[in-house]
Amino acid sequence: AAGVIQSPRHLIKEKRETATLKCYPIPRHDTVYWYQQGPGQDPQFLISFYEKMQSDKGSIPDRFSAQQFSDYHSELNMSSLELGDSALYFCASSLEGGEVTEAFFGQGTRLTVV
Amino acid sequence: AQKVTQAQTEISVVEKEDVTLDCVYETRDTTYYLFWYKQPPSGELVFLIRRNSFDEQNEISGRYSWNFQKSTSSFNFTITASQVVDSAVYFCALSVVVYSGGGADGLTFGKGTHLIIQP
Numbered sequence: 001a002a003g004v005i006q007s008p009r010h011l012i013k014e015k016r017e018t019a020t021l022k023c024y025p026i027p028r029h030d031t032v033y034w035y036q037q038g039p040g041q042d043p044q045f046l047i048s049f050y051e052k053m054q055s056d057k058g059s060i061p062d063r064f065s066a067q068q069f070s071d072y073h074s075e076l077n078m079s080s081l082e083l084g085d086s087a088l089y090f091c092a093s094s095l096e097g098g099e100v101t102e103a104f105f106g107q108g109t110r111l112t113v114v
Numbered sequence: 115a116q117k118v119t120q121a122q123t124e125i126s127v128v129e130k131e132d133v134t135l136d137c138v139y140e141t142r143d144t145t146y147y148l149f150w151y152k153q154p155p156s157g158e159l160v161f162l163i164r165r166n167s168f169d170e171q172n173e174i175s176g177r178y179s180w181n182f183q184k185s186t187s188s189f190n191f192t193i194t195a196s197q198v199v200d201s202a203v204y205f206c207a208l209s210v211v212v213y214s215g216g217g218a219d220g221l222t223f224g225k226g227t228h229l230i231i232q233p
Contacts, residue, residue, distance in 0.1 A: 033220050033221070035220065035221075041225075042205060042223040042224060042225050042226050043159070043205070043221070043223050044223075045220025045221060045222070046220075047220075048220055056220060058220050088157060090159060092159075092221075103149070103161070103209075103221060104161055105151075105158065105159040105160075105161070106158075107157070107158045108157055108158060108159075110157070
């Protein structure tokens with residue numbers, strides 16, 4: 001069965017650069033979530049989209065933005081990168097917007113800021 | 115606001131022992147979902163189970179079982195006859211149901227329990 005696809009899997013950027021992470025949800029899933037997991041930490045919810053509209057906002061820095069496109073894939077744009085942005089970034093998708101059902105996660109993008 | 119507490123930071127047992135991972139949650143919402151995820155050293159988050167707040171039936175899946183008790187706000191996870199491959203960080207998570215305008219809140223995770231199964 002198709003899973004959540006994230007690209008790239010690994011990314012190395014310098015401070016103050018920008019990065020774009022992509023997420024392709026499971027087919028027919030209408031909701032996408034982004035999470036950030038620092039080293040040794042639990043995943044922290046950043047933002048979610050339902051039917052291409054922003055649904056909920058968590059602890060997403062103002063330097064980050066995200067959107068969901070007409071084909072339901074989503075992109076997380078990160079600007080003015082800081083060392084503290086180094087983390088594993090997960091995307092998850094689920095069906096039936098308005099109610100969290102199973103939330104399946106992608107394999108994550110490991111971002112290293114140097 | 116929601117909160118999930120996994121008091122056990124790390125548990126180490128010998129293979130074939132049974133082990134229970136504790137999870138206590140807080141929410142003012144009456145409708146919510148509870149999840150368990152496994153994160154092996156490779157880093158991916160593997161979905162194990164979802165339980166809604168109206169379903170207090172315990173569940174067993176192979177060597178895994180879950181005990182949901184609303185009275186104590188707990189959703190504990192037991193691995194029977196543990197195996198080395200069970201070694202991972204296990205996260206308990208909570209989400210409330212949002213109906214107005216569609217969309218859903220993200221998951222609130224506990225800090226995770228690092229389970230070490232020694233051969």
